Amino acid sequence: MRAKLEAEPVSYTETEKANGADMLMKALKEEQVEILFGYPGGAVLPIYDALYKAPIKHVLARHEQGAIHAAEGYARVSGKPGVVIATSGPGATNLVTGIADAMMDSLPLVIFTGQVASGVIGTDAFQEADVVGITMPITKHNYQVRDIKDLPRVVKEAFHIASTGRPGPVLVDIPKDLTVQDAPQVKDVEMDLPGYQPNFYPNPLQIRKLVDAIKVSKRPVILAGAGVLHGKASEELKNFAESYDLPVIHTLLGLGGFPADHPLFLGMAGMHGCYTSNMALYECDLLINIGARFDDRLTGNLATFAPKAKVVHIDIDPAEIGKNVTTHIPIVADSKQALLKILEHQPARGDTEDWHRHLQAYKLENPFWYTKTNDVLSPQLLIEQVYEMTNGEAIVTTDVGQHQMWAAQYYSFKKPNNWVTSGGLGTMGFGFPAAIGAQLANPSSKVVAFVGDGGFQMTLQELVLLKELNLPVKVVLLNNSTLGMVRQWQETFYEERYSQSLFSLQPDFVKLAESYGIKGYRVKTQEEAETVLKEALTSDEPALIDCLVNPKENVYPMVAPGKGIHEMLGVKP
16 A cells, blocks of 8 residues: 555644744645655754644755755646755755756746845844855745745745746745745735747747748658647647648657657657657758747757758747747747647648658668667566557656666656656656655556666665655666766767676675665566566565666667767667
8 A cells, every 4th residue: 555645634723923934834734735855954943843843844865955846847747836855064065956957948847945134134243154145046036035925925926936937946045044934925926927928829920931841841740849749739749740730740758749659659859869850850851849948968060950941930948949949930829829829720641752761761671770789688678568468558768877867768758747757957866756756646657767877876865765655667677887977978978988887896785775674676687677676566565676777778869979860870780
């Protein structure tokens, strides 16, 4: 039986005044916060005292970085803001990596940090850090509350900013003395955000230009990013692609926004994308970007990216349009609203039959490939097995590196919000705690965390939460005793000088799992893998599967630094 996360509801007694900590709990309740990820400390003790009687479940991570990555996984799967709390100084600074990660990948988070008392701010008091200054470049917005009467408004604004427009992290820094001060309770809290007006609805003229461009295009393609998922526009994207008979490519973070088994789907593009998708971007004459930011891992050398294409860019963040790639038809709008407006037009397709035949030939001639051997465990085949055993319906999280790219290549996502990975920041240590948050967001789904032995060791202390909360997360550890992607780059570009990328000593991961009360398995052969995966994946208990995979395996295709995405290494065996 899985432990229940719901706390018994506690009714608040309305009084004329309340202290800051109780005000915060009341504000979180009004925002319908169900789970709080955090770690207590001196500056937030009054808040934790108020939390003791609040109807909010608290998940006690064993490190603040684990807490914020779990909140990211929760936000990515649920679509609701992940909420995090940490104490002042080191507690707050331990959140910085996760905040930056959420900012890069547009994940809605609301972070509460304790601060030293107002009277000693700026004096280098014990456990003081300028968290507002530190996080200003990596948050969508941040606050330091200096008057307790402002706290309810600030909390309401924080949730609104985090979850509207382009989602992102918002930080609220609260001095300790404010949490114990009393102030009159405000019944009807009003926001004061005159300068924050995200544009949700597209310009009709720009939509008309897009529709007209499709009519005359012979080689069109849709590039769909995570903005489709954030806008909950997967169904509209599918209708758009089918109505206009347009092939669809995904970015790494956009996977799942369009069914991978759909005949119009070409695959993922980018540094380790498939040949067909990369060549489609290189050869297209109309590129319709929906919710992707044209990052360097997607585009390769910008001088040769989509050189023949008229570029349409639909994005809710106007700062992204034209930032990296010249845009001919800019459409500032929410992805769902833009697609709904497009679908109001009568579909008019261009002459694209030759283009579709051309792309299908690419797919047949240049699929992903790997070498199967009986004596060494293949990581790609392992991921394919997990895909088959879960019917492609598991929520998959990953760390960063080779296993991340193999999961993106070989686990075909059919539904939105089943893929949780760190894209823009590329954060090692992300995948396992993110799986915890994903499982809490969707308790009835099977969650599989593909991790490498390098990244897993950065946040493995969170294993205790699997036992403590009885979360049936399956940790599939692709163990090659190396920093795999670093080793691959050293092999390819540094004449096989493996400087500090090979582990000479590793823990016994099975015993480690067992020390936390979790079932551990070790797999060395393909035959063992099939037996163990079946047992672990059908269990209702958490499990760690230590898979000793080929340490010399590389991720292909690969676009080398400075090359265009049409200049791929390893396209053929």
